[in-house]
Amino acid sequence: MILVAAFGFACTPAEKAAEPEVKKEAPANADAVEAKVGDATAEKDGEEGKAPCDKDTHPGMGKIEFPEATLLKAKDGTELAHWGAPFKEIPEVKVSEILANPDKWTGKEVKILGNVSAMCNHRRGWFALAAEDDSGKNLRIWAMPKFLVPAGTVGKKAVAQGVVEVREVEVKLVQHLAKEHKLDDTEQKEGKVKRVMIIGTGAEFI
Protein backbone atom coordinates (compact mmCIF):
# COMPACT_ATOMS: atom_id res chain seq x y z
CA MET A 1 0.00 0.00 0.00
CA ILE A 2 2.83 2.36 0.94
CA LEU A 3 4.66 1.51 -2.30
CA VAL A 4 1.56 2.29 -4.34
CA ALA A 5 1.05 5.57 -2.48
CA ALA A 6 4.68 6.60 -2.95
CA PHE A 7 4.54 5.80 -6.64
CA GLY A 8 1.25 7.61 -7.08
CA PHE A 9 2.57 10.73 -5.33
CA ALA A 10 5.74 10.77 -7.34
CA CYS A 11 4.00 10.31 -10.67
CA THR A 12 1.61 13.28 -10.69
CA PRO A 13 0.44 14.55 -13.13
CA ALA A 14 -0.80 11.38 -14.77
CA GLU A 15 1.12 10.27 -17.80
CA LYS A 16 -0.60 9.81 -21.12
CA ALA A 17 0.60 7.84 -24.09
CA ALA A 18 -1.08 10.04 -26.71
CA GLU A 19 -1.23 13.83 -27.04
CA PRO A 20 -4.58 15.25 -25.97
CA GLU A 21 -6.37 17.89 -28.04
CA VAL A 22 -4.66 21.24 -28.12
CA LYS A 23 -6.79 24.32 -28.69
CA LYS A 24 -5.54 26.76 -31.27
CA GLU A 25 -7.10 30.23 -31.25
CA ALA A 26 -6.34 33.49 -33.05
CA PRO A 27 -7.14 36.33 -30.63
CA ALA A 28 -6.31 39.77 -31.98
CA ASN A 29 -4.04 40.61 -29.06
CA ALA A 30 -2.33 37.20 -29.07
CA ASP A 31 -3.53 36.19 -25.60
CA ALA A 32 -2.44 32.72 -24.73
CA VAL A 33 -4.96 29.92 -24.65
CA GLU A 34 -4.17 27.44 -21.94
CA ALA A 35 -3.75 24.01 -23.38
CA LYS A 36 -2.31 21.67 -20.85
CA VAL A 37 -0.55 18.78 -22.41
CA GLY A 38 0.35 15.69 -20.42
CA ASP A 39 3.59 13.85 -20.58
CA ALA A 40 3.26 13.20 -24.25
CA THR A 41 6.62 11.72 -24.98
CA ALA A 42 5.36 8.34 -26.09
CA GLU A 43 7.66 6.87 -28.68
CA LYS A 44 6.03 4.21 -30.74
CA ASP A 45 8.80 3.90 -33.30
CA GLY A 46 11.01 0.86 -33.33
CA GLU A 47 10.48 -2.01 -30.94
CA GLU A 48 7.58 -1.71 -28.55
CA GLY A 49 8.69 0.04 -25.39
CA LYS A 50 12.19 0.72 -26.77
CA ALA A 51 13.04 4.28 -27.73
CA PRO A 52 14.98 4.81 -31.00
CA CYS A 53 17.62 6.66 -29.00
CA ASP A 54 18.32 3.46 -27.03
CA LYS A 55 19.73 2.04 -30.26
CA ASP A 56 21.61 5.25 -31.06
CA THR A 57 25.16 4.27 -30.18
CA HIS A 58 28.60 4.34 -31.70
CA PRO A 59 31.67 2.11 -31.35
CA GLY A 60 33.88 2.75 -28.37
CA MET A 61 31.11 3.71 -25.97
CA GLY A 62 31.91 2.42 -22.52
CA LYS A 63 33.54 3.82 -19.43
CA ILE A 64 33.61 7.61 -19.37
CA GLU A 65 37.20 8.81 -19.74
CA PHE A 66 36.71 12.25 -18.18
CA PRO A 67 33.79 11.95 -15.74
CA GLU A 68 34.50 15.31 -14.06
CA ALA A 69 34.90 18.78 -15.53
CA THR A 70 38.17 20.66 -15.29
CA LEU A 71 37.87 24.22 -14.05
CA LEU A 72 39.77 26.68 -16.21
CA LYS A 73 40.21 30.43 -16.12
CA ALA A 74 38.63 32.23 -19.09
CA LYS A 75 40.31 35.27 -20.66
CA ASP A 76 38.11 37.62 -18.63
CA GLY A 77 39.09 35.90 -15.39
CA THR A 78 35.85 33.99 -14.86
CA GLU A 79 35.83 30.26 -14.20
CA LEU A 80 34.98 27.98 -17.09
CA ALA A 81 34.20 24.27 -16.92
CA HIS A 82 35.99 22.20 -19.53
CA TRP A 83 34.67 18.71 -20.30
CA GLY A 84 36.69 15.94 -21.88
CA ALA A 85 40.23 16.07 -23.20
CA PRO A 86 42.11 19.41 -23.35
CA PHE A 87 41.65 21.42 -26.53
CA LYS A 88 44.28 21.24 -29.24
CA GLU A 89 45.50 24.28 -31.10
CA ILE A 90 43.50 23.86 -34.30
CA PRO A 91 41.60 26.49 -36.31
CA GLU A 92 37.89 26.91 -35.88
CA VAL A 93 35.56 25.70 -38.63
CA LYS A 94 31.97 26.83 -39.13
CA VAL A 95 29.23 24.29 -38.56
CA SER A 96 27.65 25.26 -41.89
CA GLU A 97 30.95 24.59 -43.69
CA ILE A 98 31.17 21.05 -42.28
CA LEU A 99 27.54 20.33 -43.15
CA ALA A 100 27.97 21.68 -46.67
CA ASN A 101 31.23 19.82 -47.38
CA PRO A 102 31.30 16.66 -45.26
CA ASP A 103 33.65 14.78 -47.60
CA LYS A 104 36.28 17.48 -47.19
CA TRP A 105 36.18 17.22 -43.38
CA THR A 106 35.60 13.50 -42.79
CA GLY A 107 38.29 12.05 -40.55
CA LYS A 108 39.67 15.46 -39.65
CA GLU A 109 39.75 16.89 -36.14
CA VAL A 110 37.92 20.21 -35.99
CA LYS A 111 37.02 22.92 -33.51
CA ILE A 112 33.51 24.37 -33.77
CA LEU A 113 31.47 26.99 -32.00
CA GLY A 114 27.70 27.24 -31.89
CA ASN A 115 24.44 27.31 -29.96
CA VAL A 116 23.43 24.07 -28.28
CA SER A 117 20.12 23.12 -29.88
CA ALA A 118 19.57 19.74 -28.24
CA MET A 119 21.12 17.15 -25.97
CA CYS A 120 20.49 13.59 -24.95
CA ASN A 121 18.61 13.83 -21.67
CA HIS A 122 18.60 10.11 -20.84
CA ARG A 123 22.25 9.17 -21.09
CA ARG A 124 23.75 12.64 -21.72
CA GLY A 125 25.73 11.01 -24.51
CA TRP A 126 25.49 13.72 -27.21
CA PHE A 127 24.57 17.29 -27.92
CA ALA A 128 23.81 19.22 -31.10
CA LEU A 129 25.05 22.59 -32.34
CA ALA A 130 22.90 24.74 -34.61
CA ALA A 131 24.49 26.08 -37.78
CA GLU A 132 25.45 29.76 -37.49
CA ASP A 133 23.85 30.65 -40.86
CA ASP A 134 20.26 30.57 -39.50
CA SER A 135 19.46 27.57 -41.72
CA GLY A 136 18.23 25.56 -38.72
CA LYS A 137 20.51 22.67 -39.60
CA ASN A 138 22.35 20.90 -36.82
CA LEU A 139 25.51 18.97 -36.19
CA ARG A 140 25.45 16.27 -33.50
CA ILE A 141 28.50 15.81 -31.33
CA TRP A 142 29.04 12.57 -29.45
CA ALA A 143 30.37 13.29 -25.97
CA MET A 144 30.59 9.61 -24.95
CA PRO A 145 32.95 8.00 -24.14
CA LYS A 146 35.08 11.04 -23.40
CA PHE A 147 32.60 12.86 -21.17
CA LEU A 148 28.92 13.29 -20.35
CA VAL A 149 27.03 16.39 -21.46
CA PRO A 150 26.18 18.46 -18.37
CA ALA A 151 22.49 18.98 -17.68
CA GLY A 152 20.83 22.27 -18.62
CA THR A 153 23.07 22.85 -21.61
CA VAL A 154 20.45 23.44 -24.32
CA GLY A 155 20.27 27.11 -25.26
CA LYS A 156 23.83 27.86 -24.22
CA LYS A 157 26.81 28.45 -26.48
CA ALA A 158 29.46 25.77 -26.79
CA VAL A 159 32.94 25.27 -28.14
CA ALA A 160 33.76 21.69 -29.05
CA GLN A 161 36.47 19.64 -30.64
CA GLY A 162 36.27 16.25 -32.28
CA VAL A 163 36.66 14.17 -35.40
CA VAL A 164 34.17 14.50 -38.26
CA GLU A 165 32.39 11.35 -39.33
CA VAL A 166 29.64 10.62 -41.86
CA ARG A 167 27.35 7.80 -40.86
CA GLU A 168 24.19 6.15 -42.13
CA VAL A 169 21.45 6.31 -39.54
CA GLU A 170 17.93 4.93 -39.45
CA VAL A 171 15.20 7.28 -40.64
CA LYS A 172 13.31 6.41 -37.44
CA LEU A 173 16.14 7.83 -35.38
CA VAL A 174 16.10 11.07 -37.38
CA GLN A 175 12.34 11.27 -36.92
CA HIS A 176 12.78 10.67 -33.19
CA LEU A 177 15.39 13.45 -32.98
CA ALA A 178 13.04 15.78 -34.86
CA LYS A 179 10.02 14.95 -32.72
CA GLU A 180 11.59 14.72 -29.27
CA HIS A 181 14.56 17.05 -29.63
CA LYS A 182 13.15 19.46 -32.26
CA LEU A 183 16.05 18.92 -34.66
CA ASP A 184 15.85 18.89 -38.45
CA ASP A 185 13.78 16.11 -39.95
CA THR A 186 14.08 14.11 -43.17
CA GLU A 187 11.59 13.75 -46.01
CA GLN A 188 12.56 10.11 -46.39
CA LYS A 189 10.04 7.75 -44.79
CA GLU A 190 12.11 4.62 -44.32
CA GLY A 191 15.56 3.15 -44.68
CA LYS A 192 18.71 5.03 -43.80
CA VAL A 193 20.03 8.52 -44.38
CA LYS A 194 23.55 9.92 -44.22
CA ARG A 195 24.25 12.22 -41.34
CA VAL A 196 27.38 14.18 -40.50
CA MET A 197 28.41 13.97 -36.87
CA ILE A 198 31.41 14.63 -34.69
CA ILE A 199 32.99 12.16 -32.30
CA GLY A 200 33.79 14.68 -29.62
CA THR A 201 36.96 14.88 -27.59
CA GLY A 202 36.22 17.95 -25.50
CA ALA A 203 33.81 20.83 -25.00
CA GLU A 204 33.10 23.98 -23.03
CA PHE A 205 29.60 25.33 -22.44
CA ILE A 206 29.23 29.07 -21.99
Added chain:
Amino acid sequence: MRWRRTLLFLHRDVGFFAFGLTVAYVVSGVAVNHRSHWDYNYSIERTLVNVGSPGKILGGSVAELEAKEGPLIAARKNRPILVKELHRLTGREKTYYNAFWRSPGRLSLFYGEGDHDVVDYLPEEGMMELEVKKPRFLIRAFNKLHLNESRRVWTWFADLYAIALLFLAISGAFIVKGKKGLKGRGGYYLGAGIVIPWLLYLFVL
Protein backbone atom coordinates in the same frame (compact mmCIF):
# COMPACT_ATOMS: atom_id res chain seq x y z
CA MET B 1 17.35 -24.15 16.31
CA ARG B 2 18.50 -20.89 17.82
CA TRP B 3 20.23 -19.77 14.62
CA ARG B 4 16.89 -19.60 12.84
CA ARG B 5 15.55 -17.28 15.53
CA THR B 6 18.64 -15.09 15.26
CA LEU B 7 18.28 -15.02 11.49
CA LEU B 8 14.67 -13.93 11.85
CA PHE B 9 15.62 -11.02 14.09
CA LEU B 10 18.40 -9.94 11.75
CA HIS B 11 16.11 -10.28 8.74
CA ARG B 12 13.55 -8.10 10.49
CA ASP B 13 15.99 -5.40 11.50
CA VAL B 14 17.86 -5.28 8.17
CA GLY B 15 14.48 -5.23 6.46
CA PHE B 16 13.43 -2.13 8.40
CA PHE B 17 16.73 -0.47 7.56
CA ALA B 18 16.37 -1.24 3.84
CA PHE B 19 12.75 -0.08 3.67
CA GLY B 20 13.30 3.56 2.68
CA LEU B 21 15.90 2.95 0.00
CA THR B 22 13.92 0.04 -1.42
CA VAL B 23 10.92 2.31 -1.93
CA ALA B 24 13.15 4.89 -3.63
CA TYR B 25 14.74 2.29 -5.89
CA VAL B 26 11.39 0.76 -6.81
CA VAL B 27 9.87 4.12 -7.78
CA SER B 28 12.97 5.09 -9.72
CA GLY B 29 13.27 1.66 -11.34
CA VAL B 30 9.69 1.65 -12.60
CA ALA B 31 10.02 5.26 -13.80
CA VAL B 32 13.20 4.56 -15.74
CA ASN B 33 11.88 1.22 -16.99
CA HIS B 34 9.13 3.10 -18.80
CA ARG B 35 11.35 5.89 -20.10
CA SER B 36 10.16 5.32 -23.63
CA HIS B 37 6.63 6.25 -22.53
CA TRP B 38 7.34 9.41 -20.60
CA ASP B 39 9.92 11.95 -19.46
CA TYR B 40 10.44 10.79 -15.90
CA ASN B 41 12.42 13.87 -14.90
CA TYR B 42 9.98 16.56 -16.02
CA SER B 43 6.33 17.25 -16.63
CA ILE B 44 5.76 19.41 -19.70
CA GLU B 45 3.21 22.19 -20.04
CA ARG B 46 2.74 23.35 -23.62
CA THR B 47 0.71 26.35 -24.81
CA LEU B 48 0.03 27.29 -28.42
CA VAL B 49 -0.62 30.86 -29.47
CA ASN B 50 -1.56 32.04 -32.94
CA VAL B 51 0.57 35.15 -33.51
CA GLY B 52 0.59 35.15 -37.29
CA SER B 53 3.26 35.05 -39.95
CA PRO B 54 6.40 37.24 -39.82
CA GLY B 55 4.78 39.63 -42.32
CA LYS B 56 1.76 40.02 -40.07
CA ILE B 57 3.90 40.54 -36.97
CA LEU B 58 6.35 43.03 -38.47
CA GLY B 59 4.43 44.44 -41.44
CA GLY B 60 5.99 46.78 -43.99
CA SER B 61 8.87 45.46 -46.07
CA VAL B 62 8.81 42.14 -44.22
CA ALA B 63 5.24 41.55 -45.41
CA GLU B 64 6.34 42.32 -48.97
CA LEU B 65 9.29 39.94 -48.69
CA GLU B 66 7.00 37.28 -47.28
CA ALA B 67 4.60 37.68 -50.20
CA LYS B 68 7.47 37.12 -52.63
CA GLU B 69 9.57 34.47 -50.90
CA GLY B 70 7.45 32.97 -48.14
CA PRO B 71 7.37 33.24 -44.33
CA LEU B 72 10.54 31.24 -43.69
CA ILE B 73 12.81 33.46 -45.79
CA ALA B 74 11.13 36.56 -44.35
CA ALA B 75 11.76 35.25 -40.82
CA ARG B 76 15.37 34.27 -41.46
CA LYS B 77 16.27 37.60 -43.02
CA ASN B 78 14.73 39.52 -40.13
CA ARG B 79 15.70 37.36 -37.16
CA PRO B 80 16.89 40.04 -34.68
CA ILE B 81 13.84 42.27 -35.00
CA LEU B 82 11.50 39.30 -35.16
CA VAL B 83 12.93 37.86 -31.94
CA LYS B 84 12.42 41.19 -30.15
CA GLU B 85 8.83 41.35 -31.31
CA LEU B 86 8.14 37.75 -30.35
CA HIS B 87 9.50 38.42 -26.87
CA ARG B 88 7.20 41.45 -26.61
CA LEU B 89 4.25 39.26 -27.60
CA THR B 90 4.98 36.84 -24.76
CA GLY B 91 4.37 39.69 -22.31
CA ARG B 92 7.25 38.52 -20.14
CA GLU B 93 9.35 40.92 -18.13
CA LYS B 94 12.34 38.63 -17.86
CA THR B 95 14.27 38.63 -21.11
CA TYR B 96 15.52 35.63 -23.03
CA TYR B 97 19.20 34.73 -22.75
CA ASN B 98 19.58 33.29 -26.23
CA ALA B 99 17.62 32.97 -29.49
CA PHE B 100 18.46 30.96 -32.60
CA TRP B 101 17.03 28.62 -35.26
CA ARG B 102 16.80 25.21 -33.61
CA SER B 103 15.60 23.55 -36.79
CA PRO B 104 14.76 24.84 -40.32
CA GLY B 105 11.23 25.85 -39.32
CA ARG B 106 11.65 26.64 -35.62
CA LEU B 107 13.03 29.83 -34.08
CA SER B 108 13.60 29.35 -30.35
CA LEU B 109 13.87 31.85 -27.52
CA PHE B 110 15.43 30.46 -24.32
CA TYR B 111 14.32 31.80 -20.93
CA GLY B 112 14.95 29.21 -18.23
CA GLU B 113 17.74 26.78 -17.47
CA GLY B 114 18.53 24.67 -20.50
CA ASP B 115 15.30 23.94 -22.39
CA HIS B 116 13.06 24.21 -19.31
CA ASP B 117 11.37 27.38 -20.51
CA VAL B 118 11.41 27.86 -24.27
CA VAL B 119 9.30 29.85 -26.68
CA ASP B 120 9.33 28.40 -30.19
CA TYR B 121 8.08 30.33 -33.19
CA LEU B 122 6.96 28.38 -36.26
CA PRO B 123 6.78 30.99 -39.08
CA GLU B 124 5.12 28.74 -41.65
CA GLU B 125 2.23 28.07 -39.27
CA GLY B 126 2.26 31.46 -37.60
CA MET B 127 2.21 29.76 -34.22
CA MET B 128 4.14 30.40 -31.05
CA GLU B 129 4.68 27.37 -28.80
CA LEU B 130 5.45 28.04 -25.14
CA GLU B 131 6.91 25.00 -23.44
CA VAL B 132 7.69 24.90 -19.73
CA LYS B 133 9.25 21.88 -18.06
CA LYS B 134 8.74 21.37 -14.36
CA PRO B 135 10.96 18.92 -12.51
CA ARG B 136 9.44 15.95 -10.78
CA PHE B 137 11.33 16.55 -7.58
CA LEU B 138 10.76 13.20 -5.88
CA ILE B 139 11.50 11.01 -8.90
CA ARG B 140 14.58 13.05 -9.75
CA ALA B 141 15.86 12.61 -6.20
CA PHE B 142 15.14 8.87 -6.29
CA ASN B 143 16.84 8.58 -9.69
CA LYS B 144 19.89 10.37 -8.43
CA LEU B 145 20.21 7.73 -5.71
CA HIS B 146 19.20 4.74 -7.80
CA LEU B 147 21.34 5.58 -10.82
CA ASN B 148 24.25 6.76 -8.65
CA GLU B 149 24.58 9.98 -10.64
CA SER B 150 26.79 11.67 -8.11
CA ARG B 151 29.05 8.65 -7.57
CA ARG B 152 31.60 9.38 -4.80
CA VAL B 153 30.62 8.22 -1.30
CA TRP B 154 27.14 7.16 -2.39
CA THR B 155 28.75 4.31 -4.34
CA TRP B 156 29.86 2.68 -1.08
CA PHE B 157 26.53 3.19 0.64
CA ALA B 158 24.73 1.72 -2.35
CA ASP B 159 27.07 -1.28 -2.24
CA LEU B 160 26.21 -1.71 1.44
CA TYR B 161 22.52 -1.60 0.56
CA ALA B 162 23.09 -4.23 -2.13
CA ILE B 163 24.71 -6.48 0.48
CA ALA B 164 21.75 -5.88 2.77
CA LEU B 165 19.36 -6.93 -0.02
CA LEU B 166 21.42 -10.04 -0.64
CA PHE B 167 21.26 -10.85 3.05
CA LEU B 168 17.47 -10.37 3.04
CA ALA B 169 17.14 -12.71 0.06
CA ILE B 170 19.33 -15.45 1.52
CA SER B 171 18.05 -15.17 5.08
CA GLY B 172 14.46 -15.11 3.84
CA ALA B 173 15.02 -18.48 2.19
CA PHE B 174 16.09 -20.08 5.45
CA ILE B 175 13.79 -18.49 8.00
CA VAL B 176 10.81 -20.77 7.38
CA LYS B 177 11.23 -24.51 7.77
CA GLY B 178 9.08 -27.46 6.89
CA LYS B 179 6.66 -27.83 3.97
CA LYS B 180 6.42 -24.07 3.45
CA GLY B 181 10.16 -23.63 3.57
CA LEU B 182 13.02 -24.29 1.20
CA LYS B 183 12.41 -28.04 1.16
CA GLY B 184 8.72 -27.52 0.33
CA ARG B 185 6.63 -24.88 -1.35
CA GLY B 186 9.24 -22.19 -0.78
CA GLY B 187 11.73 -24.17 -2.81
CA TYR B 188 9.38 -24.21 -5.79
CA TYR B 189 8.87 -20.45 -5.62
CA LEU B 190 12.63 -19.93 -5.36
CA GLY B 191 13.22 -22.13 -8.38
CA ALA B 192 10.54 -20.35 -10.39
CA GLY B 193 12.06 -16.99 -9.49
CA ILE B 194 15.32 -18.14 -11.06
CA VAL B 195 14.04 -20.17 -14.00
CA ILE B 196 11.49 -17.68 -15.36
CA PRO B 197 13.92 -14.79 -15.85
CA TRP B 198 16.41 -17.16 -17.48
CA LEU B 199 13.80 -18.47 -19.89
CA LEU B 200 12.80 -14.90 -20.77
CA TYR B 201 16.44 -14.03 -21.30
CA LEU B 202 17.06 -17.03 -23.53
CA PHE B 203 13.92 -17.01 -25.64
CA VAL B 204 12.31 -13.58 -25.49
CA LEU B 205 14.88 -10.86 -24.92
